[in-house]
Amino acid sequence: MGKFFAVVLTIIALVSAVPIVRHTWWMPPDISTHGHAIDEQLTDTMAEAGFSFLAAQLLLAFFVWKFSERKDSGPIKSLPGGAKGLVIAALILVGTEMLALGVLGQKAWASVYFTPASPNALHVQAQAGQFAFYFRYPGADGKFGGLHPDKIDEGNQNYFGLDPANEVEARDDIVTGELAIPANREVLLLMHSKDVGHSFYVPELRMQQDFVPGLDLSVHFTATKVGRYEIVCTQLCGLGHYNMKAYLNVMAQDDFEKWLKQKASEQ
């Protein structure tokens, strides 16, 4: 029985590791300027976690194999070094590993959250609501119109609650269902929630940030690869949560300007 347990456990441990090693299911390629830090951090952690996982499982398997149904009734042997040895080992190994990770982690984290957006970053407002994202560009005047929740009228595409009748700034605001941005230019995303909690997640962009109602947050990032990527909601927001998505459209600068003009004409 013990030997069988050891074999099964060994197989499980090794098989589990295969997809990780072969990257069968893995992160999509990174398209951001900050992402590599996160990827490195994750790869390092994977190395250490993977080692600890295999070491522990295989050790368990080995001991169970070796000490199952021992018949001899001699005095019990104990692991050389005993508990003290193990505790010290744990403190040194795990302690230093974890501390290292913690410190390294700070770097990646800081690159996302502790650096201010550059002054010439493109300002886009993202609004999350049940169950779609909508985006707003300030238009020619470079100013956003104010938000008036009472003016929201989704049937007529007034998702933000703009008041063009009384506010000039609002008249040229460009409201779109996809987030188009120029490649290699920093974007400052001003995040506003219309109703409940939502989240902005683009795996390729290595970016995830919650929309918190009543608390307008912002994130800034620079996309480097032209292409079309999915923005999905990762904060449970109600029955349409699974279906809440939009597209991030990274374009060349001039394509972006064309697109913006065309959208402006549709408003």
Added chain:
Amino acid sequence: MQEASAPQAQQGHHGPPEGFIRKYVFSLDHKVIGKQYYALALVAVFIGMILSWLMRYHLIYPNGKIFGLEFLSKVGAPGGVMTPEYYLSLMTMHGTLMVFFVLTNAPFAAFGNYFLPIQIGAEDMAFPRFNMMSFWVTFVAFLVLMTAFFIPDGPPISGWTAYAPLSAVGPDAGPGQGWGQNLWGISIALFCVGSLLGSLNFIATTLDLRAKGMTLMRMPLSTWAWFITACISLLAFAVLLPACLLLVLDRMAGTSFFIPAGLVVSDRLQAHAGGSPLLWQHLFWFFGHPEVYIAILPAMGIVSHILVNSIRRPLLSAKVIIYSMMSIGFLSYMVWGHHMFVSGMNPFSSLMFSFPTLTITIPATVMTLIWLGSLYGARIRFTSASLFALGFISMFVSGGVSGFFLAQPSIDIYLHATYFVVGHFHMVMGVAAIFAVFAGTYFWFPKMTGRMMSEGLGKVHFWITFVGTYCIFMPFHYLGLAGNVRRYSSFVDDFLLPLMPVHRFITIAALITGAAQFIFLYNLIYSRFRGKVAPVNPWEATSLEWTIPSPPPWNNFGDRHPIVYHDPHQYGVKGSLGDYVMQDSPEKIENES
């Protein structure tokens, strides 16, 4: 006994129970209450498992008909096709049932109630009436939660974490967010009351009712775990209770604790102002993270208790295990923020929460190494109980290592709210704790019922469950790494479609593994009535519960008042009975520390 029972009656201690009601329903006997908790958890766990079956099936056949589902809810599953909101309802109920009524009740309340007093040589809990109340309040909480299935709108859809404002604004937020969410809030509030009464009892009992010679350090590790857990849950539920109160007030009295101004839900401007959604998250996770340890610490204790018996030698150091459990309990109050790295909390505090979280891995690793190291030079006996105990260690490691990732805010940016997280907590908190409950059941069933369980069925059950759970939950991590978002009722995003084969595999594994649990159920019921009659000490164990008849009399030790001479791990020694010495046997052991 006559002279004794009179003063006892005055002590709020009870005489032998008379009549069916007093014996089996409103019983003051901690053993009956323990069994009641176990039964409740058993019902809850099977409901929860069937819910997970329905969810897994829906995930691979989003438009598939499920026979009979429309009879459970006409609105939730028109023509047997599950609606998105009904998926979320089932998900919410699955989480709530499993976390509260299974993982909190089974390892802690059920086994703790039954064995903590016996293991410290007490006749009963310190406050038997509180004890009875704590179960029946919990039971009412369960009924209230279940009612949600039978109201028109169905159960709530906001998940077991009930994030505000989704959970706070009321019916506008979607089906189930009306009375369903109210019932949820009330149920959890009641559950808090029950848990508080229970924890109070555990603590007072452990501190004051220990038998002569039962020093704190001579308590079995299981008792230690229950004691530490009681301390944690006392403080944790004392915070969740007010949180639920405020939530219910927001919903039913129009207050705005968690709801900010200017929300437009279902085209309606909500008449609330100034509340803070993050406040709910802080209050909830201040409870929620310790809750994880409320589930896993008793499991650690039970496993240590059973492991040491089946390896026939003392652990390398019981003290280290105890101190590790204490430090985990202590640290568990400084890490709740790691659930909120991307919730818009101040980024600096994210780092402040990251370090203690990483630090928790140290005591956890220490315990794991002690368990592993203790196997060295052991004479392992393979019973169903010991297999599940060993399986626990394996699961705890597998689930633990993924914690390395989630403890780091930078990686959490990518992995937060993906199946990686789901895999992590299902393995380390769900499956691991359940393995400990299985181990405990196979180990203590003879004492609780006076009959042995079938070892053959037990082993079949173990092998399918062990391999099966790995097949279910390992792939969750792969899905997470590929960015698969959790809490989706179906996968419509382009980047998720390539992952469907993995989901199919998981669903099949889940159906098989779930089916295997009915072997356990059968074993439980069959052995209860037809099992071999159990001797007093079938496992040649040393702690006090094995010194009294199986099942024990109403006052555990009868007239006898046990006196304890040894620590509970006297295995691998030369004793009159064999390779072990009972805790209460006066015989000397050479070079005992």
Added chain:
Amino acid sequence: MTTSEKTAAVIRTSAEEAARSGIWVGIAAITMTFAAFTSAIIVREGTDTAWHHMTLPAVLYLNTLVLILSSITLELSRRPIAARIRGEQGAAGGSRSGVLWLAATLALGLVFLFGQYAAWRQLAAQGLFLATNPSSSFFYVLTAVHGVHLLGGLAALAYLVWKLSLRAPGLRRSTVEATAIYWHFMGGLWIYLLLVMRTRL
């Protein structure tokens, strides 16, 4: 002394201790609950742009005095009751005074609750209800939750008065002490809450 008598003796003493430690454990939990409320107030105040401060009804200060007074009467009742429980000779009269002091405590407790109710009525008259603004919400919640806990204390007091006035046997010293500790804690808790509400709401 037979084993069973020993058993009984052991159980008696341990049960007494249990009651004592039990009450402290309970107090720990209650403290945690109100700590949660306090932090809720602080967070809530921090996130609210238009935080309405309110002036507490004056009757609260009167209530505070009443509650302090009740703690004093409770202390006065304890020695004679202790004597009565020890079954000292001639403690009968003492015990009666004990009961009287205890009854006084009970009465003062009830007065306090009515005072709280009066405070609510005053606020309601000003148009401040549970859902009017954050301050009023917290005021009602805190006073209500404290009141509910106080009711528990009142029930315990009533039980003691009943036991003593009936000269019923089997009243445990620890029960009296536990009740006393709890009651004093309720007083202290109220003063803390008053300070919080005074400064924050």
Added chain:
Amino acid sequence: MKVNHILMSGIAVLAAAAMAVAAPGSGTVSGKVTYEGTPAKQKPIDMSKEPSCAKEHATPITTEGVVTGAGNTLENVVVYISAGAPDGATAPAQAVTVTQKGCQYVPHLVALQVNQELKIVNEDQTSHNIHPLAKSNREWNKSQPPGSPAISEKFDKEEFIAVKCNIHPWMHSTFAVLKTSHYSVTANGGAFTLPNLPPGKYTISAWHESYGTQTQDVTITGSETKSISFVFKAKAY
């Protein structure tokens, strides 16, 4: 396809009107609904979130808050007798159907009688959610996965109910629940006819989702055809 649906429901409405009248008269009120000023621009709807729907529309469809025809005519206006109607109280047997197709409601607006059956069909490959934000009627909120049976509901009070799909925010409609059987929904050309009116004094109301209600009084004597017209003020914003 869309036109088809409008015709069908148009016919249904007329049939309903025809058969529900207790004592059919021979008077008729008919006319046109027009607007003056510049109506708000109807914006194209971005359905990229729901590819299965987006690919059903060669060119992106626009919002239907204000649908106009040639000569400033106004569509989707409910013209009905709000007072003085010979009450054909009993609701007609046959149901009014609204179909969710390409993530829009077809027709955009349905008029039906109190207690008349409303059938809601989902022809899309995605789940829809129907949420009538009723005030005097019972509010309900049901999802309809593809392949699930048609939802059948009734409303027992007169009300213009705003309807939304919680899953697709752009999907909005109106259920115009009317007491009378004498009503007409203007289609292409903005024309309406209320036939079979016995002699009497009537108040005719015209309701539009963006421009509100207008009323006119007419008196029918014998079998004449009174023609009236409604003119709504259109605002750019």
